[in-house]
Amino acid sequence: MNVFLPIIKARQEKIKNKINISDGDEDKEDFEAYVDTLFDLKLPDSGNKLNDEELVSLCSEFLLGGTDTTATTLLWVMANLVKNQNIQEKLYDEIKEVVKHNEEIEEEHLQRMPYLKAVVLETFRRHPPGHFILPRAVIQETIMDGYKIPKNAMINFPVAELGWDPNVWENPMEFKPERFLSGEDVNFDLKG
Incomplete structure (x- = not known):
C-alpha cells in the first residue's frame, strides 16, 4: 500500500484540481488512466465509492497480473524458439x-x-x-x-x-x- 497510495493520491489531486495531466508538455494529450475509472466507481451493494485500500488492491492486482502474464508469455516464446x-x-x-x-x-x-x-x-x-x-x-x-x-x-x-x-x-x-x-x-x- 505504501508504494501505490501516494501515486493514486497524486492522480486524484491532479484530476480534482483539473491540472493538465501531461505536466505542461503541450505535445502530450491528456489521457485517462485505469485508476481514473475507479475514482467514481460505486460498489453495487452499498453505493459507496472505493476506499484507499480497495483502490490500491485493484491497481496492484492489475499491474502485477499484467506484468506476470506478459513475462510468462515471453518466457514461453523463448522456450519454444530454443526448442525449435x-x-x-x-x-x-x-x-x-x-x-x-x-x-x-x-x-x-x-x-x-x-x-x-x-x-x-x-x-x-x-x-x-x-x-x-x-x-x-x-x-x-x-x-x-x-x-x-x-x-x-x-x-x-x-x-x-x-x-x-x-x-x-x-x-x-x-x-x-x-x-x-x-x-x-x-x-x-x-x-x-
Missing part, C-alpha cells in the same frame, strides 16, 4: 529482412513480419496467459448439445483446452506457427 531452432532461424531471417542492421525494431516493421505474428499467436494458442476468459452469464435458459443451462448460470470457457483440442487443431501439442499464416490449409477464427 528451425522456427528461431526462420523468425530471425524475417527480422533481418525487414529491419536494417543496427536499427531498432519499430511498430511499423511489425506489419511486414507475418511470421513473428504467427509465432506470437501460436504461443497464445499453446500457452495462453490465462486458462479461462472472464465468465459469462446465461441470459435465458438454453439447451446446448443436450445439456440444459439455466438462466443466470455462469459459464467459463477453458481457453487452454480449446487451444489443445485435436478436433480443432491438427497435432495440437506441436508448436507450429505456420498454422497462422495465410494459405489454403489455414482455417482459424480469432474473433470468437
Whole structure:
C-alpha cells in the first residue's frame, strides 16, 4: 500500500484540481488512466465509492497480473524458439529482412513480419496467459448439445483446452506457427 497510495493520491489531486495531466508538455494529450475509472466507481451493494485500500488492491492486482502474464508469455516464446531452432532461424531471417542492421525494431516493421505474428499467436494458442476468459452469464435458459443451462448460470470457457483440442487443431501439442499464416490449409477464427 505504501508504494501505490501516494501515486493514486497524486492522480486524484491532479484530476480534482483539473491540472493538465501531461505536466505542461503541450505535445502530450491528456489521457485517462485505469485508476481514473475507479475514482467514481460505486460498489453495487452499498453505493459507496472505493476506499484507499480497495483502490490500491485493484491497481496492484492489475499491474502485477499484467506484468506476470506478459513475462510468462515471453518466457514461453523463448522456450519454444530454443526448442525449435528451425522456427528461431526462420523468425530471425524475417527480422533481418525487414529491419536494417543496427536499427531498432519499430511498430511499423511489425506489419511486414507475418511470421513473428504467427509465432506470437501460436504461443497464445499453446500457452495462453490465462486458462479461462472472464465468465459469462446465461441470459435465458438454453439447451446446448443436450445439456440444459439455466438462466443466470455462469459459464467459463477453458481457453487452454480449446487451444489443445485435436478436433480443432491438427497435432495440437506441436508448436507450429505456420498454422497462422495465410494459405489454403489455414482455417482459424480469432474473433470468437
